Amino acid sequence: MRDSFTLDEIDLAVINVMQIAPRATWKEVGKVLGISAATAARRWAALTTHGIAWVTAYPSLSVWSERHFLAFIEVDCEPSDRGCVVDALVEVPQVVSISQVASGRDLFLTLLVPDLQSLSRFTLDHISQLPGVRGTRTYTATHFYSEGSKWRLRALSPAQRGHLTRYAPSTPASAGGFPDACRDLLLHLSADGRRTIAELAELTATSVATTRRRLERLIRDGLVSLRCDISDSISGWPVCAHLWARVPPNDLDRIAQTLLTLPEIRMCAAITGTDNLLVVVWLRSLADSQRLESRLAERYPTLTLTERAIVMRTTKRMGHILDTAGRTTHTIPVNPWAELPSEPGGGG
Template identity: 50%
Template sequence: MIAYPEVRRWAQDHCNAFIEVDLQPTARAYAVEVLSRVPQIASISIVSSGRDLFLTVLTPDLATLSRLVLEKLQQLPGLRGTRTHAVTTVYGEGNQWRLDALSPQHRVSSPPKAGNRPVWKDDYREVLRALGDGRSPAADIAARTAGSGSTVRRRLNEMIGGGLLSLRCEVAQPITGWPVAATFWARVPPNELHRTATALTELPEVRLCAATTGADNLVMTLWLRSLGDVQRLEAELAAKLPALSLTDRAVTLHAAKRMGCLLDDTGRITDVVPIDPWASFSNTDDRRGQPAGARAVVVRSPPS
């Protein structure tokens, strides 16, 4: 189980973005190694069709996002270019997606409590940084912070109950029956955007749907049962949502990182880099001066 800032709420108060990264072919492996260790980069996909990497980023503000793009990414050897799509609204994300393995009466959900919306305080940030694994006992988290076990439990309850923190059980995608991941870019007239995006979140294939800045004002990520479903879904969307115009699509060749979890070729977690939007870039290893094509360090699964 993983823990991270609830992204729909985060987009309302802070800054989410999708970044497309173009690289020289020999530079890709090293770029993935470096970017996987950046706490603001929640997810990294190696994709097809006109871009090399597709990043999901959480930062506290636009200034930090700018630093990430203009400083951190620009240091990558072999970089050809980037395209940044700032998120304006998140309509649905992976913590709502279901395999339908459980009946409705057996599903557990924790809707935010009514009342004033809480904000990210320093105490909450400290707990998030120490959490790492959503299954960590409060005593373990307390040992990594200045609080007691009871204090940690209270803060966690406040964060979850207030809709700040999301807990999600990850599963290796190849064994889910939905082994193909894809990303669609689309354009929707502004007066149809909310209705169209809301309808998209009701489709079983849609894992994430977000409105973005730019000519393509809607981005969605999908899990599909086969490559043929890409074409089938396009036809279905054209029939059901005439206001939606698909402009581009890309298939994920490999998900290297998903919401802080580093993944191997089978989709299993090999390590976790907790999401920390406030982390200093100086705390991450960018290995400046590494030549393009340098050999990447492979993070292997621990022995069973």
């Protein structure tokens, strides 16, 4: 068990700056917060040492879902085998997130793969063959409206946020895919999105100039998401819930875009299936779930919530393995291009 750690206002502000500007220099962070660069760096070091906050990187989900396959997979397990199934899936680099949830499914996975063939192989030939798995249901994302990299603690003043406007995310590129030459760079950013250009150059065996140019391209073209995450148990938003909804197709974009103004929204995506909208929220308390649903019903009369599920435990979040308190312990870099696992028992 790690030592207890309590966040104060400066810690929350440092994290909020990292959410907006994950690679800002400590001088810039200190200037925004009115503290020294050394203090900002020291606070961040304490947060990362305790696994409370971290910066990671992965392919932009909005871009990936438009050009490749991003799938949500529900897995039903025998109760006694749930832990073994999680252990079998947590090391897979294409499985970017794993939640253990209540209400009608045991595990909820987020998967990034290049194509439909890869998705079929993984769901039909791997997951469904794992001992203890009773069934799966797969939904593909057709459009991403927002995801966790956009969620904010709201610990900064409007003036402080204004100083960080130049770090606003780029609009995703309209053409071209993820450059092959940049894959290694992304994998090393996954473990620590604040690694310096010099560190990344050494890790990828490229020059500093080439590394800087490649990283700037990924960020400029919106091909990579740099994300500051925080342990939900200490964030003040300890309850995570998944909401499934049906919205008239001609109303989907409007409702999804306005949902993003709600502070609880972590992720919002259009999906295939009977339900066409999936929303992930963070809540301050379990009672807030009912209050949020009432607010949604009042504000969006054409939106029908069909199902909701409380997350009991998040085991993996965007490549980071979490302990029972939601703190990161180590990383399995998100890698959609990795070789898929073989069938259990040694099949191809």
